[in-house]
Amino acid sequence: MNQIDNLSINAIRILSADAIQKANSGHPGLPLGCASVAYELWARHMNHNPAAPDWLNRDRFVLSGGHGSMLLYSLLYLYGYGDLTLEDLKEFRQLNSKTPGHPEYGHTVGVEATTGPLGAGMGMAVGMAIAERHLSAVFNKESYPVIDHYTFALGGDGCMMEGISSEAFSLAGTLGLSKLIILYDSNNISIEGSTKLAFTEDVEMRMKAFGFQTLAVEDGNDIEAIGNAIERAKADKEHPSFIKIHTEIGYGCPNKQGKASAHGEPLGEDNVRALRENLQWPSQEPFYIPDEVYENYRALRESLIQRAGKWEEMFEEYCRKYPEMKELIDVYFNDDSIKLLENNIEFWKRGKKPEATRNISGQLLNMMKEIIPNLIGGSAD
Template identity: 65%
Template sequence: MKNIEELSVNTIRVLSAEAIQKAKSGHPGLPLGAAPMAYELWTNHMNHNPADPEWANRDRFVLSGGHGSMLLYSLLHLFGYGNLSMEDLKNFRQLGSLTPGHPEYGHTVGIEATTGPLGQGMAMAVGMAMAEAHLAAVFNKDGYDIVDHYTYVLGGDGCMMEGISSEAFSLAGTLGLHKLIVFYDSNNISIEGSTDIAFTEDVTKRFEAFGFQTLEVKDGNNLAEIAAAIEAAKADTTRPTMIKVNTVIGYGCPAKQGKASAHGEPLGEENVAALKEYLEWPCKEAFTVPQEVYDHFNEAARKKAAVEDEWNVLFEKYRKEYPDMAEKWDAYYNGYDLSKLFDSEDYWKKAEKPEATRSTSGSILNEIKQLMPNLIGGSADLAPSNKTNMKDAGDFSKDNYAGTNLHFGVREQAMAAIGNGLALHGGLKAFVATFFVFSDYTKPMARLSALMNLPLTFIFTHDSIGVGEDGPTHEPVEQLAAFRSLPNFCVYRPCDRTETAAAWYRAVTSKDQPTALVLTRQNLSQMQGSSKEALKGGYILEDSKKEVPDAIIIASGSEVELAVNAKAELAKDGVDVRVVSMPSMEAFEEQTAEYKESVLPKACRKRVAVEALSDFGWYRYVGLDGKVVSMTGFGASGPAASLFEKFGFTTENVVATVKSVL
């Protein structure tokens, strides 16, 4: 007879194998091998409360190896999270189920992050640990450690191979994030076979170089050894910890364990039966859990709830002793009211002279920071250029977790994922920044921002060929189209201060959508016709005197001035055009059909769009009869003014293009 802990571990294994087999799809290798470490952590060391999954001071657990999702679903079911039922496990990977192929934040109760692309969960966990450290520095008082929790992340060889994990853990070590504990499921197997064919480095030495405490569990089935490693990790109060746990992929399945075939395909009915025999599984019927196992997890859950009860008592005392801090806590977690700022005329004022929108953004960021103390973020070593430094906010560092200016170093990929982690944690409003051309490094993480409905703000400066002398390697062309193609992602490319104010308004008031601010390096004139209408994404900047204009010129960013100048020149020839500023296609598409028709009437098919980037996406507005003045290749090295002339971004060319469609 197995003891209750062995039986519980094997329950996780069997449920995982059965669900994957029923779906005829999935990855049994990780759940079978990692079940002991997950059980030991969740049952005996991790503070969490299934009855209150959103408890602010819970420990976070991220399954970076998201393909092993059945490990997590089995735990959530056994602990009673969100009433995740046995029927839900039976519907693993089925359309509309609560048990999708990879964990999805916001879809299944208890999932802390959407994971799938390997390594991203590792970096998001670093962001969560940074959030914990910062909030602890802000709120904790003597005798009141109301922010005091760990971030655990589990991944395997694939996560360690991905470069994003090295970027993130290098920063974590530099910052001394001692409440970050990384479980490395080391089984030396990947899809193509032994990891030796492509991965022979000493991962432990790499983590030592990062500044981590490193521990090793020689037998991944030994619960006592796993427990000792977790406690040793917690005992180090100066460094994050990586625990290398040596496991056997597909453990318990005689024909599959230790083999690549255990990774990403169902075991097969005969092998599931062999697994149960090897594990001495007591239940004959599939998807059956011994009652003593349920009782065991229920008792564990009861103890977890008691831990939160103790915290709640402490927090109520804290509220009474520090009412100002309690009010601040509520604002951090529920959001600040910025209406005083956004309703003021001063916020929407015009700049007194031409100004780069990156500079305008920096000024507005500091205005918002005054009323939103939980605004936190930074740049990938480009803050002076991105204009993202917040004055008097302090730098977040190992010696000052209270600072809100983050320094990510030259690590764009990790930066974006860490931003996701900050947003996922709760209590903070995060932003990240880099040059627009380097947004390519952030794209996979931005995609997850959108997928998770996270209101993370991306600040992308140096937005076009206006970068000039740095040449085509630094001049974005296709990047704007790429971000516009993302579902649930809002992009703003403003033409002046007023539109930049609108972009920031959109970004910091968003509850469930990321926003990108795409900003210029070069100075832009202030447009007389720009207004708060920019919040609608597209609006009439300068109108025609005719009910149906002779033509419509649509532009964004630095090219709006070109459109205005072209209108003036066309008027000399008796051509009366409307100029539409389109800082955000996404915001424009949210408007009513009536509003969109009022801006871009169907009766006017003679349209020209002007944007110093790819034309991809513009034909939805100019139609088959219209034209686009855009980039058709990469840029060049030279002064910005010379490049705009070379590539046709001149008043003369816009005028000629409009005349060509009349």
Template identity: 80%
Template structure:
């Protein structure tokens, strides 16, 4: 290793250690051990341009071990990403800083994904590699590889232990994602000590069984060996690659190197001092970096900018030669779904007969598949049940990357991460699907969608005890409340075709909020009063003359029951308003005036009806109202029998209303 490379690597280590020490919080072990890996990759193998962080054909880098965030922040500072300054490093882990505890997408320029939960970054990297492979099949022409880049993910033992990585890697191998390269920082240390206490498998053999090319570097400080392995990975055009790189956690700090204590706590002032002496650093001044290091990183930046300039020239020729592809490219990367769908009569179609909302949703997908060509997704082995298959659009596979239907297999957690990665890459609007009860498996990745402000669509069918015969294990009860509790997340439970269309319209036009569309297995009758007002989350479906005596509020399949109860109550002389509330989250975003118009405060007799948990409905029914819902996990039987058994009937709603 030459002098300037060694100095540049140690600059990453020193900046990381100083920032963590100043914050008195953080994880120095990974940055100290993995600095040579990151330096070699960013300096000599990865195409990226700090002057244009959003370059479409850049290589993607995901720090899956997000606790080692100072490694990434040091790189972003030295490469001058955005307006990252030395003061930003000094504000590590402080409120409103650009350097939060874990990397956050949309918050810090150059961060490709929010990584905190271990393994999630690996799943998102797989999604990015899928996006690259699909978009390349759509846009590349002979001599014009306009979409042609790699996805790199760096993670450690924890990422390998989490089940999500195995789920994602299994699919990556099946799909032959040859431009996915995983860098495994293998130091055999976890928070509790040696990984041998809980993790003794042969990871290389596991990855080989998944269909990866496996490579190994004995010494993570040997950047020539690291570089050779990366180039070997690139040379394999049939398999994704997995490079195990053996490192020492906390490298360079004599009292911490190779120990669990290096993982998640500052080194301590004396240890930082000793580290700098051990590394041969020329100053004990915190955050000091020699001028020759800054000059070297500037040379690297200039060379990287030339890479994009070469691509820009090729792309200009491409656009001139294939103007229709230029137009299509913009449609993919800057799709205006609002313009496409707003006045689309074929999209906004009122139902004519009782139909399950899952079937309606499937019809919608196949109505818009051509007008929204970048719509791509699939299900966790449930597409026939979820109705999420795009007819005649092919299945994405190793041999057919142009296919738009994803077969995720029974891997809900990885599916969520992969969907996020596909959208983070840019150019695609992804959707993922499963039974609603199995949203428990996918929820952590939906949470990341919300945090990252990635407007992915989650399609959940079999939405309540209406699942019926499969019984409590398959009947969602508390899941709707769980997703409603999540900030920046919209949950639609539509009652008919119009509301299902509103749900999809809202999902596809959302800029920063993910959406769950929760759908029935059983048929629902079209509601005469349903309208585009569903886009406001809650609205008056059927009203009465003057001020109502009482208000019935319902969602999904229970709207029809509430409408029946309204008719009975009116026959008894009551004035009743029926409010459909397909999306509580969006209703809460409306003005106070609108909410008061729909649910006037002086009408205190209210009944909510939803065949799921009643949690949260007290906000709308108030202390004088009643919430009809589930307090158990359901039972096995035909759905009509279950609805009657658990009190979801017209008579039960009438009785509750009359008791107020």
């Protein structure tokens, strides 16, 4: 790892620790442990456009472990997403701030999913991957892969314990959602202590049974190994991928690293100071980020914007060649879907014949799809 990568990774750790300490509330363990994973993903493997957060073909990133929200806020700030500022990071977990304790979709620029209840983000990520599969089938034409993006989801042991994850993963494997990549923050620590207290299963074997390609990275700070695993995941065109990454909760803080106490409470002023010293951070000033780090993130940002620009050129040509598809895209990505339903009063009228609610649900879905063609639904069996 070169010096600028190391500084840029540690900037995520420092901003996260400082914001949580200032708020006197939060979860530093995940941001400290997963900073290298997130940096490598966002810098070298994830297509996103900080200048246009709603870019149609962006890769989606879901922080299923939503308690580690400062990891995400730090990334969004450093990449220059929207109007998110350093002052917003300083207002972490404060009433009406742009940086609430858990990520909220539609509230903070760049947040793709509202997460907090563990495992729920995994279900949403599977849904996003299903949407990508559907959209690509509808809109892509030869030489015009206008819909071609990945969904990445990051979660830890808690997400793997939840039943909702298994249900969603089972469907993902069955459907062969190869554009879905799960990053497993495996640190063997839960809020109570060691995962041996309640969670000893072989998670990789379970994911293989679901139909996932499984990969492992032994060192969560080895960005080369992390990058190689992500590229191997992308290379598999038949299966979703699951990357188990051995991390250390609270990495960099000598008195907290690898301990349950790093999970859900501020490090404490002395420990934040020790974190800076251990990481050889150039200043003890809170929220201080060296100029060369900002310059590195600006360069990464510009590269991402240029990459997205090439897609925009292709998309403009696609729209000229297939104007009917452009019209359909406008329908699919209409923000007024609810109004469309409200304007169809006849739609809600029901007959007098008693019917099972499951049958009524099916009828409603089939009626709604005529108004909202991008609606995808299902039932338990």
